[in-house]
Amino acid sequence: MTEKILASLRALHLLSAEQAAAMASYEREKPFSLYYELRTFLSLGVTLLSTGLGLLIYKNIDTLGHGVLVAGIAGLSAAGFAYAYRQRQPFTWQLNPRPSTGADYALLLACLTLLTLVGYLQYQYSFFGTRYGLLVLVPTVVFFFCAYRFDHRGVLSMALTGLAAWVGVAIAPLSAFSQNNYDLPHLDAAAIGLGLLLAAGGLASEYQDRKKHFGYTYLLLGSNLALLALSSALWRSPYNAGFLPPGAAALLMLGLSGALYWYARRTHSYVFVLLGALYGYIALTYLFFQLDNSLSVGLATIYFPLSAVGVVLLLLNLKKIVASHEQ
Numbered sequence: 001m002t003e004k005i006l007a008s009l010r011a012l013h014l015l016s017a018e019q020a021a022a023m024a025s026y027e028r029e030k031p032f033s034l035y036y037e038l039r040t041f042l043s044l045g046v047t048l049l050s051t052g053l054g055l056l057i058y059k060n061i062d063t064l065g066h067g068v069l070v071a072g073i074a075g076l077s078a079a080g081f082a083y084a085y086r087q088r089q090p091f092t093w094q095l096n097p098r099p100s101t102g103a104d105y106a107l108l109l110a111c112l113t114l115l116t117l118v119g120y121l122q123y124q125y126s127f128f129g130t131r132y133g134l135l136v137l138v139p140t141v142v143f144f145f146c147a148y149r150f151d152h153r154g155v156l157s158m159a160l161t162g163l164a165a166w167v168g169v170a171i172a173p174l175s176a177f178s179q180n181n182y183d184l185p186h187l188d189a190a191a192i193g194l195g196l197l198l199a200a201g202g203l204a205s206e207y208q209d210r211k212k213h214f215g216y217t218y219l220l221l222g223s224n225l226a227l228l229a230l231s232s233a234l235w236r237s238p239y240n241a242g243f244l245p246p247g248a249a250a251l252l253m254l255g256l257s258g259a260l261y262w263y264a265r266r267t268h269s270y271v272f273v274l275l276g277a278l279y280g281y282i283a284l285t286y287l288f289f290q291l292d293n294s295l296s297v298g299l300a301t302i303y304f305p306l307s308a309v310g311v312v313l314l315l316l317n318l319k320k321i322v323a324s325h326e327q
Contacts, residue, residue: 002027042105043154050112066124073117080110084150093210096151104154107146111155114139136166153217160198160221167194188229188236188244192252195226220271223260227253227279234286247290253283268322277314281307 006024009015015023053073087103089096118139121127128135140162147156167190202218205211233249244252257280264272288303314321 038101042101043108046105046109046112049109050116053113054116069120070117073113073120077110077113077117080106080108080113081146084110084146088150091149092151095213103150104152107150107152108154111139111143111146111158114142132169133166136162136169140166147214148211151211153214156214156217157221160217164191164194164221164225167191188233191229192226192233192244195222195224195229198222198225216269219263223256223272223275227256227275230256231279231282234282247287250283250286250290253279254287257283265322270318270322273318273322277311281311 002024006015006020010017010020053076084103084107087100087106089098089100118127118135122135140159143155143159143162146152147159168187198218199222202215202222205218206215230244230249230253233244234246234253236246257276260272260276261280263269264276285303285307
């Protein structure tokens with residue numbers, strides 16, 4: 001490709017032979033960064049290691065001995081935390097300018113093995129009894145502390161996931177776990193409220209310039225949580241709709257999708273444009289077919305082709321849409 005471009009420029013007499021040769025030599029010999037590839041392999045390695053540890057426990061739980069397993073998991077987790085602590089940088093509310101890749105992945109491994117340890121203690125010894133909220137809350141608090149102290153967005157994602165799980169566990173009755181009954185409309189309200197709170201926290205972190213780079217994680221997880229809960233509310237029966245009727249849920253989805261679109265244009269984010277378009281399309285489709293159910297077949301023959309054209313136009317003009325906003 002480079003040779004063809006240089007040849008075209010030579011044919012137009014825009015480059016001399018010496019300049020073309022120098023550029024070709026630079027393209028052949030310039031260093032190639034493996035940064036993202038190595039980080040991907042490191043993440044995969046940590047995930048596989050923690051998964052393999054879980055399988056090892058499952059297959060050898062009766063032969064290795066519970067004490068040996070607990071000591072081994074705790075030792076591995078403690079070693080990861082100790083290494084991350086030794087390589088720590090001074091705390092700052094800004095992005096850490098000198099991150100340690102080894103410490104980042106040691107911390108991630110330590111947090112994953114801590115989850116394994118807590119789960120094993122609960123399974124084998126009922127360490128927390130029936131206090132399932134405490135079972136989720138303890139590692140969540142540890143993850144939040146580590147995320148902010150070591151400036152780790154991956155651990156922050158685990159902490160936010162744990163927070164969402166803790167809120168669900170805290171408000172769900174015990175029958176949800178003993179009888180696997182998760183048809184609880186009030187969980188939608190909790191998820192929507194928590195999602196909006198996390199999104200607001202992300203905006204606040206950006207506005208106040210306190211861990212501003214965490215704002216993306218808060219907004220992404222919070223908006224997805226709220227919009228998924230609203231999507232769930234769309235399909236509930238009016239007699240089991242909880243606090244939010246399906247029509248109101250669809251309108252709120254449209255409002256949040258519009259807010260995501262505004263934020264995406266302000267920050268030039270493709271992800272939030274796509275999220276806003278996806279959930280907005282779901283809400284708009286729901287409202288469209290609620291207008292008159294007797295015309296649903298005829299409307300479908302018109303609506304879906306036109307909406308498909310709209311999606312194609314959005315994808316074709318995505319870069320222009322994101323880049324057109326004036327800061």
